[in-house]
Amino acid sequence: xxxxxxxxxxxxxxxxxxxxLKDLSSPRQVRAIEAGEDGxxxxxxxxxxxxxxxxxxxxxxxxxxALRDVGLLVEALGRYLTPFPVAETMVARALLAQEGMxxxxxxxxxxxxxxxxxxxVPLALVARHALIDTGSAIVLQEIDRxxxxxxSVHGGLAADIRLADPILTLPRPLQGxxxxxAVLDAAKMAGVAARLLEMTVAYANExxxxxxxxxxxxAIQQQLAIMAEKTVxxxxxxxxxxxxxxxxxxxxxxxxxxxxxxxxxxxxxxAHAVHGAIGISExxxxxxxxRRLQEWRxxxxxxxxxxxxxxxxxLAHDASSSAAFARAxxxxx
Amino acid sequence: xxxxxxxRALPDEDEAMRGxxxxxxxxxxxxxxxxxxxxxxxxxxxDLSLALGRAGYLGLTLPRRYGGQEKSAYARFVVAEELLxxxxxxxxxxxxxxxxxxxxxxxxxxxxxxxxLPGICRGEIYFCIGMSEPGSGSDLASVRxxxxxxxDGWRLNGQKIxxxxxxxxxxxxxxxxxxxxxxxRQQGLSQFIIDLKAPGVTVRxxxxxxxxxxxxxxxxxxxxxxxxxxIGQEGAGWAQVTAELAFExxxxxxIFSSIVLLxxxxxxxxxxxxxxxxxxxxxxxxxxxxxxxxxxxxxVTAQLVExxxxxxxxxxxxxxxxxxxxxxxxxxxxxxxxHPDETVSPELARTLAFVTQxxxxxSLRGGTREILxxxxxxxLGLR
Ligand SMILES: Cc1cc2nc3c(=O)[nH]c(=O)nc-3n(C[C@H](O)[C@H](O)[C@H](O)COP(=O)(O)OP(=O)(O)OC[C@H]3O[C@@H](n4cnc5c(N)ncnc54)[C@H](O)[C@@H]3O)c2cc1C
Numbered sequence: 247x248x249x250x251x252x253x254x255x256x257x258x259x260x261x262x263x264x265x266x267l268k269d270l271s272s273p274r275q276v277r278a279i280e281a282g283e284d285g286x287x288x289x290x291x292x293x294x295x296x297x298x299x300x301x302x303x304x305x306x307x308x309x310x311x312a313l314r315d316v317g318l319l320v321e322a323l324g325r326y327l328t329p330f331p332v333a334e335t336m337v338a339r340a341l342l343a344q345e346g347m348x349x350x351x352x353x354x355x356x357x358x359x360x361x362x363x364x365x366x367v368p369l370a371l372v373a374r375h376a377l378i379d380t381g382s383a384i385v386l387q388e389i390d391r392x393x394x395x396x397x398s399v400h401g402g403l404a405a406d407i408r409l410a411d412p413i414l415t416l417p418r419p420l421q422g423x424x425x426x427x428a429v430l431d432a433a434k435m436a437g438v439a440a441r442l443l444e445m446t447v448a449y450a451n452e453x454x455x456x457x458x459x460x461x462x463x464x465a466i467q468q469q470l471a472i473m474a475e476k477t478v479x480x481x482x483x484x485x486x487x488x489x490x491x492x493x494x495x496x497x498x499x500x501x502x503x504x505x506x507x508x509x510x511x512x513x514x515x516x517a518h519a520v521h522g523a524i525g526i527s528e529x530x531x532x533x534x535x536x537r538r539l540q541e542w543r544x545x546x547x548x549x550x551x552x553x554x555x556x557x558x559x560x561l562a563h564d565a566s567s568s569a570a571f572a573r574a575x576x577x578x579x
Numbered sequence: 580x581x582x583x584x585x586x587r588a589l590p591d592e593d594e595a596m597r598g599x600x601x602x603x604x605x606x607x608x609x610x611x612x613x614x615x616x617x618x619x620x621x622x623x624x625x626d627l628s629l630a631l632g633r634a635g636y637l638g639l640t641l642p643r644r645y646g647g648q649e650k651s652a653y654a655r656f657v658v659a660e661e662l663l664x665x666x667x668x669x670x671x672x673x674x675x676x677x678x679x680x681x682x683x684x685x686x687x688x689x690x691x692x693x694x695x696l697p698g699i700c701r702g703e704i705y706f707c708i709g710m711s712e713p714g715s716g717s718d719l720a721s722v723r724x725x726x727x728x729x730x731d732g733w734r735l736n737g738q739k740i741x742x743x744x745x746x747x748x749x750x751x752x753x754x755x756x757x758x759x760x761x762x763x764r765q766q767g768l769s770q771f772i773i774d775l776k777a778p779g780v781t782v783r784x785x786x787x788x789x790x791x792x793x794x795x796x797x798x799x800x801x802x803x804x805x806x807x808x809x810i811g812q813e814g815a816g817w818a819q820v821t822a823e824l825a826f827e828x829x830x831x832x833x834i835f836s837s838i839v840l841l842x843x844x845x846x847x848x849x850x851x852x853x854x855x856x857x858x859x860x861x862x863x864x865x866x867x868x869x870x871x872x873x874x875x876x877x878x879v880t881a882q883l884v885e886x887x888x889x890x891x892x893x894x895x896x897x898x899x900x901x902x903x904x905x906x907x908x909x910x911x912x913x914x915x916x917x918h919p920d921e922t923v924s925p926e927l928a929r930t931l932a933f934v935t936q937x938x939x940x941x942s943l944r945g946g947t948r949e950i951l952x953x954x955x956x957x958x959l960g961l962r
Pocket of ligand 1: 742
C-alpha cells in the first residue's frame, strides 16, 4: 500500500509513518535485527508504504517532497531506533531518480570520504548499497556484508566502508553528501533524545527511594530540567537543518550537527545517571537509545568537525555582527 | 510537551524595520567603545530612549490610542535584537517598555493607562521593578514591605533592593503586602505604582563589583500613596507579578548579553590568527549555539503573538540563554590566555574583564537558574 503524499501535509503522513514504525520497529524487533536477523518485515513494510520515494520527483513516480517536508519523519526514525538507513535511502533514490538511473533494491547508505575509507558508517551491516561522495563525484557501489569488519560496539551495526568498483557515477550536489547526512543524523538524534526524556521522566516518577519517587528530589528535578533544555535545543538545531527546502546549506548542516552532537553527550549522561544500575543492563532498552546517540554524535563529523566548518564560514563572512550571521543560518520559508 | 518549539520566520513587515532602525542606532553608538556597549541593558542613555520613542520604536505592541504602534511581539523582537546585538545602551526605557507597560495595559484602570502609557511610548518616563527585598530573593512571596489603608489611600513602609536604576527612574511597580502576614504567602499581596520622587522615598545606589552603580536600595518611610497608586486588584499581586515575569523572561535579551564581547574577539581572531583551528572551532560553536537559541527565542515570541503565556518555554530559553552568555567570557578568556604573547587591544581586554565580572549576574537577575529549572521540572510533571 502506498500513501498519496501529494495532498497531505507533513503532520498527516507522520501519523501513519509512526504507526508503521511502532508496529515494525519496536525495541524487540530492533534487538533482533541487531542480533543478525534480516529484518525483512520492517524493510518491506517501509518499502511498500512508498515512503522511500518521498523525495523523488513526481515525474519519476515519487511524492516530490522537499527535505523540510520529511524532517519529522526523520526524527521519528530516530525515536523508533529504526535499524535501516531509511532517510538515507530516500535521499539516495531521489538523487538517482534525478539522473534517470535504475533503482537498486534495498537500503542505500550515504557516506563521504576524502581517502578510500569512511570510518564507522552507521547501519552499514544492513545496507545493500552505498552512495559515496568522493569529494569530486558521487558513486554507487554494492556493499558486501560478509566482507565488512565486525562492529566495534556491542549490538552495533556500523562498519568502515571502503571505496570499491562503482556501479555508476552521479554529479555531486553542491554541498556534498556529508552535509545532508549530518542533518539526517541531527534529526535522528533529536528524535532519540525526545524519547529518552520521556523514558527518563517516567522512570523518575516511578522509582522509589527514601520513601518517595526519586523525581521528587530536587537534585533529580534539576538534572531533568537540563535534559529537557538540551533535548529542545537538539530539536531546534535539527530543524534548522531539515528546514531547508532542498539540499541543506553548509552553515545549516554545521549548526544542526554541532549542536545536536554536543548536547547528545549530556542527554545520554543524564538519562543513564537517573536510571541507575538498571540502565547499564543489556536487557533494559535505555542502552539502545544511548548507544545511538554516542554513535551518531561522531558519525559524519562530531561537534568539533562542524564547529570548525562553521567557524571558517563565519571568518570568511564579512558581516561584523554575529547576530546577523546567526540570523541568516536557518532556512527561510 | 515542548511542541511549541518549531522554526518560525519573522513577518516581512517587521524585518523591514531593521534598515532604518540600524541607521538610528549606529549614529547613537558610534562613539561608544566595546566595553561601554557591553553594558547594553545596563547602559542608561536618556537621549537614545527619546530618539527611539520619537521614531516609533517603543510601545510597539501597545494600542495606538496610548501612543503605541499596534504591532505584534515580532516587531518588539526585531527591535530588541537590533538594539541588543550591538550593545545599545537601552536601560532607560527597557523595563517600562518590556514589562511595566504590559502590566499597566492589562491590569491598570483607564486613567492609569492614559497617565503612563503615552510617556512610555515617547521614551520619556522610566520604570523599575520592585520585587526583591533583603529577605526576599527567590522566595518572592515572603516580601515584607507593607501598604496599609490610610484615609482614601495607603501608607507604605519597607524596603526594596537590587532595584535596577531606581536612582534614575520615575516610578517603581512594587509587590507589597496589603493584608495578612508572611504565613499567608501568595495571598494578601498587591502591586503599586510608586512615584520615586514622593516624600518618604529614599534611593541609595549600590556600587557593583565592576565599579558601576546600576542597581539601588529603596527605602519607604510612611510614604503616602493615593488610592490610584494601586494597580490591578488588591490581593491579586501574585497573579499579576507572575504575568509580569512572563514578559520579563520571554524576550530575546537572554542570549545577547555577551555578544559585543563575542564580536570584538572575533575581529581580533580574524586579524591576528584567522587560521587558528581552536579559535575557529570556538567561533563556530558559539555561532551555532547562537543561531539555535535565537530560533528558540523566536518560537517563544510566536507564542506571545498567539496570545499564550509561555512560562515554561521562556524559563527554558532563559536558562539556556544565560548559560550561553556566561560561557562566552570564560571561553574567550581561555583562548586569549592560551596565547600569552599575543597583543590584545585595551578595548578587548576591558570588554572581556567587564563581561567576566558581570556574567554571574546573568543567571540571577530575572530569576535564578535553580528557580527556572524548578519551573521546567514542574512542566515535566515532576512536582
Ligand atoms: C544585576 C541584577 C539586577 C537586578 N535587578 C532587579 C530589579 O530591578 N528588581 C528586583 O526586584 N530584583 C532585581 N534583582 C534581584 C534578583 O531578582 C535576585 O537576585 C534573584 O531573584 C535571586 O534572589 P537573591 O539574590 O536574594 O538570591 P537567593 O534567593 O538568596 O538565592 C541564592 C541561591 O540559592 C538558590 N535558591 C534559593 N531558593 C532555592 C530553592 N527553593 N531551591 C534551590 N535553590 C534555591 C538560588 O538559586 C541561588 O543560587 C537583580 C539582581 C541582579 C544581580
